Amino acid sequence: MTKEADVVRITTDKDELTGTVLPSSDEKIVMLKLSSGYNIGVPKDKIKKTVKLEQKKEAKFPEAQGKQKKGLPGISLIATGGTISSRLDYETGAVKWLMKPENIFALSPKLFDVVKINTIEKPFMIASENMSSEHWIKIAKEAAKLLNKKENKGIIITHGTDTLHYTAAALSFMLQNLNKPVILTYSQRSTDRGSTDTVLNLTCSAYAAISDIAQVMLVGHASINDNFCYALNGTKVRKMHTSRRDTFRPINDLPIAKIHEDGRMETMQSFNRRDDKKKVEVIDKFEEKVALIKYYPGANPNIIDYYIANEYKGLVIEATGFGHVGTDEAKNNWLPSIKKAIDHGIIVCFAPQALYGRLDPYVYSPGRKLMEAGVVFLNDILPETAYVKLGCMLGREKDKEKVKKLMLQNIANEFNPKLSEKAFLF
Amino acid sequence: MTKEADVVRITTDKDELTGTVLPSSDEKIVMLKLSSGYNIGVPKDKIKKTVKLEQKKEAKFPEAQGKQKKGLPGISLIATGGTISSRLDYETGAVKWLMKPENIFALSPKLFDVVKINTIEKPFMIASENMSSEHWIKIAKEAAKLLNKKENKGIIITHGTDTLHYTAAALSFMLQNLNKPVILTYSQRSTDRGSTDTVLNLTCSAYAAISDIAQVMLVGHASINDNFCYALNGTKVRKMHTSRRDTFRPINDLPIAKIHEDGRMETMQSFNRRDDKKKVEVIDKFEEKVALIKYYPGANPNIIDYYIANEYKGLVIEATGFGHVGTDEAKNNWLPSIKKAIDHGIIVCFAPQALYGRLDPYVYSPGRKLMEAGVVFLNDILPETAYVKLGCMLGREKDKEKVKKLMLQNIANEFNPKLSEKAFLF
Numbered sequence: 001m002t003k004e005a006d007v008v009r010i011t012t013d014k015d016e017l018t019g020t021v022l023p024s025s026d027e028k029i030v031m032l033k034l035s036s037g038y039n040i041g042v043p044k045d046k047i048k049k050t051v052k053l054e055q056k057k058e059a060k061f062p063e064a065q066g067k068q069k070k071g072l073p074g075i076s077l078i079a080t081g082g083t084i085s086s087r088l089d090y091e092t093g094a095v096k097w098l099m100k101p102e103n104i105f106a107l108s109p110k111l112f113d114v115v116k117i118n119t120i121e122k123p124f125m126i127a128s129e130n131m132s133s134e135h136w137i138k139i140a141k142e143a144a145k146l147l148n149k150k151e152n153k154g155i156i157i158t159h160g161t162d163t164l165h166y167t168a169a170a171l172s173f174m175l176q177n178l179n180k181p182v183i184l185t186y187s188q189r190s191t192d193r194g195s196t197d198t199v200l201n202l203t204c205s206a207y208a209a210i211s212d213i214a215q216v217m218l219v220g221h222a223s224i225n226d227n228f229c230y231a232l233n234g235t236k237v238r239k240m241h242t243s244r245r246d247t248f249r250p251i252n253d254l255p256i257a258k259i260h261e262d263g264r265m266e267t268m269q270s271f272n273r274r275d276d277k278k279k280v281e282v283i284d285k286f287e288e289k290v291a292l293i294k295y296y297p298g299a300n301p302n303i304i305d306y307y308i309a310n311e312y313k314g315l316v317i318e319a320t321g322f323g324h325v326g327t328d329e330a331k332n333n334w335l336p337s338i339k340k341a342i343d344h345g346i347i348v349c350f351a352p353q354a355l356y357g358r359l360d361p362y363v364y365s366p367g368r369k370l371m372e373a374g375v376v377f378l379n380d381i382l383p384e385t386a387y388v389k390l391g392c393m394l395g396r397e398k399d400k401e402k403v404k405k406l407m408l409q410n411i412a413n414e415f416n417p418k419l420s421e422k423a424f425l426f
Numbered sequence: 427m428t429k430e431a432d433v434v435r436i437t438t439d440k441d442e443l444t445g446t447v448l449p450s451s452d453e454k455i456v457m458l459k460l461s462s463g464y465n466i467g468v469p470k471d472k473i474k475k476t477v478k479l480e481q482k483k484e485a486k487f488p489e490a491q492g493k494q495k496k497g498l499p500g501i502s503l504i505a506t507g508g509t510i511s512s513r514l515d516y517e518t519g520a521v522k523w524l525m526k527p528e529n530i531f532a533l534s535p536k537l538f539d540v541v542k543i544n545t546i547e548k549p550f551m552i553a554s555e556n557m558s559s560e561h562w563i564k565i566a567k568e569a570a571k572l573l574n575k576k577e578n579k580g581i582i583i584t585h586g587t588d589t590l591h592y593t594a595a596a597l598s599f600m601l602q603n604l605n606k607p608v609i610l611t612y613s614q615r616s617t618d619r620g621s622t623d624t625v626l627n628l629t630c631s632a633y634a635a636i637s638d639i640a641q642v643m644l645v646g647h648a649s650i651n652d653n654f655c656y657a658l659n660g661t662k663v664r665k666m667h668t669s670r671r672d673t674f675r676p677i678n679d680l681p682i683a684k685i686h687e688d689g690r691m692e693t694m695q696s697f698n699r700r701d702d703k704k705k706v707e708v709i710d711k712f713e714e715k716v717a718l719i720k721y722y723p724g725a726n727p728n729i730i731d732y733y734i735a736n737e738y739k740g741l742v743i744e745a746t747g748f749g750h751v752g753t754d755e756a757k758n759n760w761l762p763s764i765k766k767a768i769d770h771g772i773i774v775c776f777a778p779q780a781l782y783g784r785l786d787p788y789v790y791s792p793g794r795k796l797m798e799a800g801v802v803f804l805n806d807i808l809p810e811t812a813y814v815k816l817g818c819m820l821g822r823e824k825d826k827e828k829v830k831k832l833m834l835q836n837i838a839n840e841f842n843p844k845l846s847e848k849a850f851l852f
Contacts, residue, residue, distance in 0.1 A: 129750035132724040
């Protein structure tokens, strides 16, 4: 018999496993958290022997080991949930959220030497796969409020990794007249693990938040080594690995800067400079009737008709190659449905399924036909960014022609006019 | 006034452009093919002056400059369309397909010194974005027929790039008891351009086709240099760039081999060896009621209900992170719709939206809930491969539990049990 929060040694036919018993909703499985930090499910009928070694206590966040120093630049923090803000409570099995500023310092005591933290806002605490546009709007409003306070040189937003790049794109479009750095950061490995990336990510984020770069940036591990981070454009970044600490990669872009753990910063491209006198405003509108659709061989175009019937206002299609979908010679010709959608006033945009490189509707005749039908070809944009942008633009502008123009306008570096060869698989 | 197929020099306010006039379906635009090979559309109202320089003749494929040599190993070719098989006919504006074996030799005369081409089959000629499962089945049948002929050491299939990786996955699952190399190759730059990749790709493909590796492989440029190719697993490859010649990259995998232009071959992982005595068979069934869906913040789960109502049999969801979608704390909870789909007998699989890395439903409790609901977590599979595999498995097997088991079985290297760090962004 095992009890939650017990540390046990389990013997099966094949293995001997030592770990902490986690809550399991399948009564035939014992869930174990191994010392590696990974969880494993052991079928009860395979267990030969169980030895209880000790019992874990309620999860406690480490307390701050010092006090805030005077004379350091001030920043503020917005915590929104995710691994970086959580500890598993072994007693109850629930995730506990980081609630006190002292906990943040304790996670990364180096912050003490770089910045003074003025406030920590917690508009909500959730896992990032559960976010949607109303969360982006809440974060944007909170961010604007903090950015417009003189005491803050910049802000850091902590966030789950799953959809962090969608939020980064949303803030890039929602925050207008940006004056100071807006840093999004994360943790891929939980803070109670030796291999946690929290310390370096928070330290580099602090340096970025007091820098001269007045952009929405995602800051995190540059490689699997634990020595420097990249600051990446919020509209040109994607989670590219399920577990690596350097999961966030620039797509069709280079990093804005390399940030060393001692605060040295090497910029790698031009950027918008800080202007503390500017006043940030938020465009807090997002059209929810927007969908992201992937084209693939055999895909039935009826899916477009489904979105027409459900009165969607915008569609982003992940097209193949230079911007193609099945047309005349295909069994599933998408052209008639796309034309019908456009006739119904739906904005239909294409983004590259390949992720890297640009669309080019001029190379082959089907591309020209699609463009003539009114499809908006979004150059080298990321499909995820295209979805977020289309929701933002349809939210703020009712005139369809203006929306189409806005979609092609480079608003927040979502297009890269100078695509370097180095930007492929960076 | 410009006429199609004329070579003209056009002067606008800003530029002087020289190129061949292409057909344009927009009468306000003159389409020009520049000497760089790229096409450009010039609005007629911006044109100040047009000078006609010469007139192009009908597209001719270069003729073979030699004859097939005796004593070389024999292979056969299946041509299916795509840039590699096409020339633009400047006279008519239509794409012309490569029809005679001699044309192939002329494209890459080096082939003469490596192989003897026995037959060239042309089951159809289309742009690859127009393919669907019936094309995969036709290619598979043609391939099996050729592979079972003693005279062929292997086969080469030429194909458009847009959906080549989907076809590679389909052949990997459809061809059973494979005896010899099956090589898929392509061209990213048209064969009438100086920068064409056709020559190297075809030469390396010939070496691969007579090698000892009895697998379905995609062979093409390894880098932007024109000196060697990679042979990539048909189930672990993706088009990652819209225009680069080295667009096809291994995902969660290393190449099977590096192939130099002189035929030297360095294998980089273990492979199935040639066995000419085996007889290839085709499983020529594909369930068309399968869909590939991408999850994103704000995505409405009603899309699942749409597929239930349309009697789909299988769904592959591109999930975030370790395998997540919006659940309990989200505005758009996907769990009830997913459960409903599973209750209706639909196989619901998850594949990683991040592309690289593995899914792991054990790390966070929502993952465990989804797995308990019956979602099949497909480890480190590519979403595109997952879609193709699910269609193939539902085509061949009616028992749902067996389909679920097959989906988790490593049939054609779609899972990589030994994921190396080097395989990230290779």
